[in-house]
Amino acid sequence: xxxxxxxxxxxxxxxxxxxxxxxxxxxxxxxxxxxxxxxxxxxxxxxxxxxxxxxxxxxxxxxxxxxxxxxxxxxxxxxxxxxxxxxxxxxxxxxxxxxxxxxxxxxxxxxxxxxxxxxxxxxxxxxxxxxxxxxxxxxxxxxxxxxxxxxxxxxxxxxxxxxxxxxxxxxxxxxxxxxxxxxxxxxxxxxxxxxxxxxxxxxxxxxxxxxxxxxxxxxxxxxxxxxxxxxxxxxxxxxxxxxxxxxxxxxxxxxxxxxxxxxxxxxxxxxxxxxxxxxxxxxxxxxxxxxxxxxxxxxxxxxxxxxxxxxxxxxxxxxxxxxxxxxxxxxxxxxxxxxxxxxxxxxxxxxxxxxxxxxxxxxxxxxxxxxxxxxxxxxxxxxxxxxxxxxxxxxxxxxxxxxxxxxxxxxxxxxxxxxxxxxxxxxxxxxxxxxxxxxxxxxxxxxxxxxxxxxxxxxxxxxxxxxxxxxxxxxxxxxxxxxxxxxxxxxxxxxxxxxxxxxxxxxx
Numbered sequence: 315x316x317x318x319x320x321x322x323x324x325x326x327x328x329x330x331x332x333x334x335x336x337x338x339x340x341x342x343x344x345x346x347x348x349x350x351x352x353x354x355x356x357x358x359x360x361x362x363x364x365x366x367x368x369x370x371x372x373x374x375x376x377x378x379x380x381x382x383x384x385x386x387x388x389x390x391x392x393x394x395x396x397x398x399x400x401x402x403x404x405x406x407x408x409x410x411x412x413x414x415x416x417x418x419x420x421x422x423x424x425x426x427x428x429x430x431x432x433x434x435x436x437x438x439x440x441x442x443x444x445x446x447x448x449x450x451x452x453x454x455x456x457x458x459x460x461x462x463x464x465x466x467x468x469x470x471x472x473x474x475x476x477x478x479x480x481x482x483x484x485x486x487x488x489x490x491x492x493x494x495x496x497x498x499x500x501x502x503x504x505x506x507x508x509x510x511x512x513x514x515x516x517x518x519x520x521x522x523x524x525x526x527x528x529x530x531x532x533x534x535x536x537x538x539x540x541x542x543x544x545x546x547x548x549x550x551x552x553x554x555x556x557x558x559x560x561x562x563x564x565x566x567x568x569x570x571x572x573x574x575x576x577x578x579x580x581x582x583x584x585x586x587x588x589x590x591x592x593x594x595x596x597x598x599x600x601x602x603x604x605x606x607x608x609x610x611x612x613x614x615x616x617x618x619x620x621x622x623x624x625x626x627x628x629x630x631x632x633x634x635x636x637x638x639x640x641x642x643x644x645x646x647x648x649x650x651x652x653x654x655x656x657x658x659x660x661x662x663x664x665x666x667x668x669x670x671x672x673x674x675x676x677x678x679x680x681x682x683x684x685x686x687x688x689x690x691x692x693x694x695x696x697x698x699x700x701x702x703x704x705x706x707x708x709x710x711x712x713x714x715x716x717x718x719x720x721x722x723x724x725x726x727x728x729x730x731x732x733x734x735x736x737x738x739x740x741x742x743x744x745x746x747x748x749x750x751x752x753x754x755x756x757x758x759x760x761x762x763x764x765x766x767x768x769x770x771x772x773x774x775x776x777x778x779x780x781x782x783x784x785x786x787x788x789x790x791x792x793x794x795x796x797x798x799x800x801x802x803x804x805x806x807x808x809x810x811x812x813x814x815x816x817x818x819x820x821x822x
Contacts, residue, residue: 317358319365320344320810323783324356326370327790328775329377330764336791338372343781346810350777368812373804374790377771378539378782379737383665383686383727386543386569387552388464390525392731393532394517396429398459400436401694401750407439407447410459415451426473426515427452429459430731435698442492445470445501458514462732465606467503467510474499477513488611505606508547523564530565534814536736537784537803540568540772542727544632544665544686546600548573550580556594566813568782572600572632575620584628584660598630598660603640610643618647621662625651630660632686638669638707645677652681663725669703670717671710679720686725687712689744689766692756694733696749708756714744714769715759726769738786741766742798763796781810 319342326341328334328351340355341348342365349361356362396413398404404413410432417427434442448457448470456473460466474480481497486509492502503510517525533541543552548571559565571594573581578599581587587596601620604611612620617633624631633644644664652659663684668691670678678685692699692712699711710716717724726744728735742748744766747755773779785805786793793801806814 316344317342317349317361318344318363319349319355319361321368321807321812322356322362322365323368323370323375323785325372326375326785327372328375329767330774331374331790331794333774336794338370341375341775341783343807343810346781348775348777348779348781351775368805370785370805372790374786374788374793374801375775376537376767376784376786377773377775377779378806378808379537379770379784380725380772381533381538381541381727381730381735381737381770382725383544383688384541384730384735385464385545386529386541386556387545388460389731389735390522390529391428391517392430392460393528394428394521394525395460396427397431398429399431399462400433402431404432404436406437407441407443410437410443411447411451414448414457414459418452418455421455423454425455427455427457428514429457431462432459433462435702442466442500442502443468445474445499448501458510464507464732465505467506469501469503469510471501473514474501477510479503485607488607490606505604511547523559526559527564530559530567531814533567533735534806534808535803536734536738537786537806538567538735538737539782539784539806539808540570542597542686543569543571544600544727544729545572546574546602546634548600549577553593553596557592560594561592566808566811568808569594570597571595572597575599575601575624578620578623578627578629581629582627596629598632599624600632600634600665602634603644604634605637605640610640614643614647617643618650621647622651625655625657625660625662628657628660630662632663632665634665636666636668638671638674638710641667641670641674645674645681645683648681648683649677666729668712669707669710670713672713672716672720675713675716675720675722678717679722684723684725685717686727687714687717687769688727688729688733689714689740689769690728690733690736691743692747693739693743693750696747696755697751697753699755700749700753709758711756711759713756713759714761714765718761718765724769726766737770738798738801738803741770744769745796745798763794763798781807783807787816 342350457470459468489505788801
């Protein structure tokens with residue numbers, strides 16, 4: 315075997331420490347893979363003769379971090395939009411108005427203004443903004459604001475007119491048009507993202523591609539080398555977009571994507587879909603299960619039939635189920651399909667499962683259903699949970715320890731742009747269960763560092779594995795003891811290529 319390396323990451327502390335022991339190692343990389351892990355490889359002429367040497371200064375080196383559930387197009391949109399997130403200082407309706415006014419003053423009249431990330435819980439008024447709030451600061455622009463959850467939007471009067479919503483508009487089948495006492499729309503729309511996506515103009519291609527490049531770098535700065543786009547409205551045309559961006563090096567991450575149920579007929583049997591070089595793989599099918607309108611959507615019979623169709627074709631299904639009632643409905647549908655099936659389990663998942671008592675965790679484990687969870691929600695939204703979630707449900711909120719105890723496979727994710735895409739933040743939240751304000755939510759659900767890292771990685775460092783790697787700052791011994799408080803991403807490598815480095819490392 316040829317051990318001539320392209321790059322040697324010298325003086326690194328490979329993870330897991332228990333396997334490699336405390337002490338520096340060199341990692342030789344070539345052809346996009348890890349070639350060797352050992353000591354003093356930089357002095358081995360056969361290995362190091364033409365290699366770039368990168369001194370890691372004894373810092374911890376992990377496998378690349380994976381975000382199992384984010385929304386890339388929405389993330390790009392958020393980077394191009396007015397930032398209304400609470401941690402950006404937007405804590406009142408007046409602050410929203412000020413941000414929209416500034417953007418309106420810098421934008422030609424008649425062009426759309428878009429803002430993202432507001433949270434009514436963090437606003438002084440504890441309510442959504444309305445069309446009239448926005449009309450006062452942007453009377454000459456259509457405005458669309460998107461809630462932090464992505465499940466609510468606010469339009470001003472100009473935008474409502476352009477998308478065709480007024481007092482006479484009937485309620486959509488899966489959404490709600492909020493109205494005042496006279497029946498006039500307030501501008502607040504629930505679960506109408508698909509409707510608005512079809513009616514609100516998109517960014518032009520050049521602008522959006524700049525956002526794609528920025529998003530790729532922000533993910534790399536978080537140590538993310540791979541992600542799953544879990545957007546239910548994805549179609550095969552978006553697959554081609556991802557391939558184009560990767561080929562042009564705008565997006566360095568490895569990507570797989572979920573598609574809506576409507577893609578099943580086009581996809582056909584999973585085993586018949588041949589790998590297509592350059593195109594990201596299709597993960598499977600995404601279904602949204604919710605009770606926004608008061609009734610379960612989709613109907614349980616339709617949900618079961620869709621899971622059955624996908625399962626028969628060999629495709630995994632990811633069901634968005636947040637509340638306990640929707641989680642129970644999702645598991646019931648899987649129970650109607652899986653036990654009597656002679657088909658191999660393709661890896662079905664529940665997305666979120668925010669409230670999951672042990673009895674539901676046991677059902678999940680019995681079915682072999684995985685869960686994609688968002689530990690960072692505890693940090694960013696935990697203070698709201700403590701005031702809004704019933705006391706009896708708090709011990710079962712994002713119950714990672716319970717899932718692991720019952721043998722449920724848990725994948726870590728961010729649901730970005732709902733919260734920032736930082737796996738390290740998610741790991742810290744899973745380990746400490748600490749909120750932004752310092753409170754603790756469900757201490758019995760804390761997990762170990764090893765368990766937290768396992769949620770965001772695929773295996774461990776080994777010769778022959780893809781050279782998707784993340785170098786952290788910090789004391790290896792402290793990190794091994796579970797202290798991630800000072801750890802930051804220093805370098806991110808994908809397929810043997812350094813795609814991001816912290817400023818202080820650029821001379822390495």
